[in-house]
Amino acid sequence: MRSWNVLVLLLANAPTLLLAGNACEQESGTVRPDPQQYYMILAGQTDVFYDHSGPTFVMLQRTAADETDVGAFGIYAGERKQPVFGPVPTNVYERFVSESRKPADVLLRLSISKPQYDRALAVMQSWERRVRENALLYPDIAMDNILLVKQATEELNRCGETIAGYELDWGLQDDISEHNVASRIPYEYFRELARLNAARHVADAKQTLE
């Protein structure tokens, strides 16, 4: 039976991974066979909170023959259905991933490389530290979540375009930020990434180690 390690603990205990200037060298170098598989999962819901927004979080998963590291970070529904920003409790993300979802829900599972996984993990570690130290960058957690999902997903294309991206920058070309309140932007961003990368989505059945 495969064991499940909760990545939240890994986040808290592991030394911070620094993004070195030569972070892309590892990715562009010779690829050695890796028995492990890495995934980034973007999950989003709508119409859960008072303002019609919903939980939106990034999950990372590393699977090997007999174990899995998994963790999620972002906004989820607290005990009183209030939005909470931080490491997503295991039961919350497991329920979201395993249960049947509403048509409006977003779930995009991308197979990623180890360097991509390491860089995204470093981003999430940094945010986990910010939550722990009460050092969030914005007074509004919706803004912090926008920054988190932007930074984590943009790490996938840091060393070359591996997914079809969307520039979430509040600039003139950014329709998502133009037409949505902050709390809804990560959901719409995930929905757009899911549309752009539908062919890259790894369905449950395709996860060889599921």
Add this chain to the structure above:
Amino acid sequence: MATSMKRRELFSSLAGIGASPASPQACTGASLIPNVPLRTHEDTEVRFYEDLVKGRQVIINMMYAHCEEFCPAITSRLVEIHQALASRMGRDLFMYSITVKPQEDDPAALHAFARMHGALLPGWTFLTGDAYDIETLRFALFRHDHIKFDLDPASHTAKLRIINDAINRWVHVPPMASKMTVLQHISWADPPKSFEERLEDNRKLQLAIDKEHALYGYRKIV
């Protein structure tokens, strides 16, 4: 015929803000300004809030040593400001220049930058630190609440932040505004003056206005 009426005060306190200089406002600086560890250009470790800001009036900008676009011009503007306020610098007014590229700017690099720009002056400290802490500080002091601007490294040049922590007053001004405008904004965060001092300031200002009218026929500079 006179009738007696019961009279009730709608407001129990007659004290307004500023009515009593002896009762200071609550200071919330400690909750707003990160107390992150930093290193000065003299390679001394400091805590940003506790050691540099608490109870003080400070002028803060962000820069980096190899910035060739705006930073040298802003630093020379700050040298002018320092000269204009030299009698206060290091006494009741302090300047802090924080690098946005701590990976590149160690204390020695900041010291060299300050020397090159004639900025090794009393009360002016250049600061570096851990990238995570600098980011925390940058957002706390210079955040635009706009993702594009907040992530743009060039946006660090857009503001001088002036804080008087003792009276919890925050002001900002574009560093490339005129020297007079920057000085005026700094004065807005000055400690409150006594009634007599304000009377004297107004008397001098009126004299200067009258003089300009006599010279030019209109108010030119004052």
